[in-house]
Amino acid sequence: MEPRTLFVTGGARSGKSSHALAEAEKSGLSLVFIATAQASDPEMAARIDRHRDERGPQWTTIECPVALADLIAEQADPSRILLIDCLTLWTSNLMFGGHDIVTETARLVGAIEHAKGPLILVTNEVGLGIVPDNALSREFRDAAGRVNQAVAAACSEAVMIVSGLLLRLK
Secondary structure, X not given: OOOOEEEEEEOOOOOHHHHHHHHHHOOOOEEEEEXXXXXXXXXXXXXHHHHHHHHXXXXXXXXXXXXXXXXXXXXXXXXXXXXXXXXXXXXXXXXXXXXXXXXXXXXXXXXXXOOOOOEEEEOXXXXXXXXOOOHHHHHHXXXXXXXXXXXXXXXXXXXXXXXXXXXXXX
């Protein structure tokens, strides 16, 4: 049986991360949180610290702003569950770091498909709002949508969280 791969999407503050944390914790496996956020300013640093405190000491946190495919290949194991939060920040890290998003997405999909242990991947659904008014924001929205499509297709399960409510997609 292939390891479970769960894709969790939804809007900002919809309950995605809470759902993903609960799913991971009920697995009974060792808990590994893969953080893609970077502390680029004091507010973000405080947010990261707050989220780490909320997770508690049972979680091991690994910061990985870009090299997700490599980290999954290295860390995935049947004895632990990897929760990656979030792909939207990962996409922006790739954009602003000058990485090839198409290539990195393909590498991530390959890592998901060959993972030796369970994964939960959290992302934001950014394509449901108005069309952004500038080219960079439109480029980001489009890139995030393509990343989400590719990753959701590679995962065995996909859910969307809306206002704290779960909608099973596959």
